[in-house]
Amino acid sequence: MKLHLLDRGNLNNRSFTTKVNDYPYFLKIWHYHPELELVVILKNEGTCFVGDNIEKFESGDIVLLGKNLPHMWLNEDDFFKAGVNQSAIAIHFKEDYLGTTFFETPEMEHILALFKKARFGLKFLEVPKKTIKEIKSMLKLEGYEKTISFLNILNKLARSKQTKSLTNEGFINSFKTTQNQTQDKVLTYIFKNFNRVITLTEVAELAHMNPTAFSRYFKRTNRKTFSRYLAEVRIGYACKLLLENKHNISSICYKSGFNNISNFNRQFKLIMNCSPSTYSNKHTNNH
Numbered sequence: 188m189k190l191h192l193l194d195r196g197n198l199n200n201r202s203f204t205t206k207v208n209d210y211p212y213f214l215k216i217w218h219y220h221p222e223l224e225l226v227v228i229l230k231n232e233g234t235c236f237v238g239d240n241i242e243k244f245e246s247g248d249i250v251l252l253g254k255n256l257p258h259m260w261l262n263e264d265d266f267f268k269a270g271v272n273q274s275a276i277a278i279h280f281k282e283d284y285l286g287t288t289f290f291e292t293p294e295m296e297h298i299l300a301l302f303k304k305a306r307f308g309l310k311f312l313e314v315p316k317k318t319i320k321e322i323k324s325m326l327k328l329e330g331y332e333k334t335i336s337f338l339n340i341l342n343k344l345a346r347s348k349q350t351k352s353l354t355n356e357g358f359i360n361s362f363k364t365t366q367n368q369t370q371d372k373v374l375t376y377i378f379k380n381f382n383r384v385i386t387l388t389e390v391a392e393l394a395h396m397n398p399t400a401f402s403r404y405f406k407r408t409n410r411k412t413f414s415r416y417l418a419e420v421r422i423g424y425a426c427k428l429l430l431e432n433k434h435n436i437s438s439i440c441y442k443s444g445f446n447n448i449s450n451f452n453r454q455f456k457l458i459m460n461c462s463p464s465t466y467s468n469k470h471t472n473n474h
Contacts, residue, residue: 190270191357193216193218193219193220195310200332202279202280202284202285203279203280203284203337204278204279204280205276205277205278205325205333206276206277206278206279207229207274207275207276207277208274208275208276208277209400215417216251216259217236217258217259217378218257218258219255219256219257219258219278220254220255220273221254221255221280221281221282222254222279222280222281223251223252223280223282223302223305224251224252224258224277224278224279225249225250225251225252225276225278225280225344226248226249226250226251226252226260226275226276226277227249227275227276227277227319227322227323228244228245228246228247228248228249228275228280229246229272229274229276229323230246230263230274230275231244231245231246231262231275232245232246233260233261233262233430234261234426234427234430235250235258235259235260236257236258236259236260236261236423236427237250237252237256237257237258237308237353237354238256238257238258238307238308238353238354238355238436239354239355239416239419239423240308240353240354241422241423241426241459242353243365244260247312247316247319248309248310248311248313249301249314249318249319249344250308250309250310250311250353251301251304251305251309251311251344252305252309252310253302253305253306253307253308254282254306256283256305256306256307256308256354256377256431258308259427260275261427261430275373276323276326278322280335280337282302284323285334291413297342297345297346298338298341298342299321300344300345301341301344303343304350304352304388306352307352307353307355308352308353308354309350309351309352309353310350310351310352310353311344311347311349311350312349312350313349313350314347315463318340318343318344320344320465321336321339321340322340325337325340333378349457355410363411369394369395370408372393372394373390373405374393376390377390377416377417377420378420381417381419381420381421381424381443381444382424382443382444383444384444385417385444387401387402387413387414390413394398396444401413418445418454418457418458419458421429421443421454422443422445422455422458423462424442424443424444424456425440425442425443425451425455426459426466428442428443429463429466429467430467432467436463436464436467437449438461439463451463
């Protein structure tokens, strides 16, 4: 599961971009970009991978993703309801899209606080249908009216009390590549090689540390051990394969980097609170 940097830059000389994705399937790429992304699921169900978090998404969900936060949307309907298009609104914008100091003013500081929370990935719970209608209506506007409409939407989201953070501080810190090149090198190595045997010693050598020092460093930075982090990456990929329903569990075990079924089942249950077969059957039965 290679991590991709996608270009979400604005090609139309506008401060933010809006798009309705209406395809048979969503973009199934583990990726990140410097823009924040507001996602509104209009018609779909599936699993979202945000940082180190894996959970279900469904129609009506609204999620705000911070800049450079790795994510992937894996919809289920393209596997179980062939021919039915999936639909979602995606809005991309820079944190300073209205100027470098606009959101630092006292009147806008609550929206700036929203942007800061979004670096963890923020899911809005119990969103009024009226808010979704306003977002859909905004897509038809242009220029000043569209800008004011989007600002009003951000204002409402910023004042929402029902929210849920999707990933943790340690994971976010690990992707601050400009501040921690060692951490970036280590995580890139893990994502490129997680489906084979990776030892603590070889990764420690990559960071120019002895295994003991690296183990302490990794746990302090990511708030979890190296082995736990690696297991979560592997299980996240295993969930993706299970939902695709193209491989049996034994094959998925080895494709995800585990060397025996018993350890795979044990780690899967520890992280996902159910067995691989239960996870697969649950999502299959939902359709």
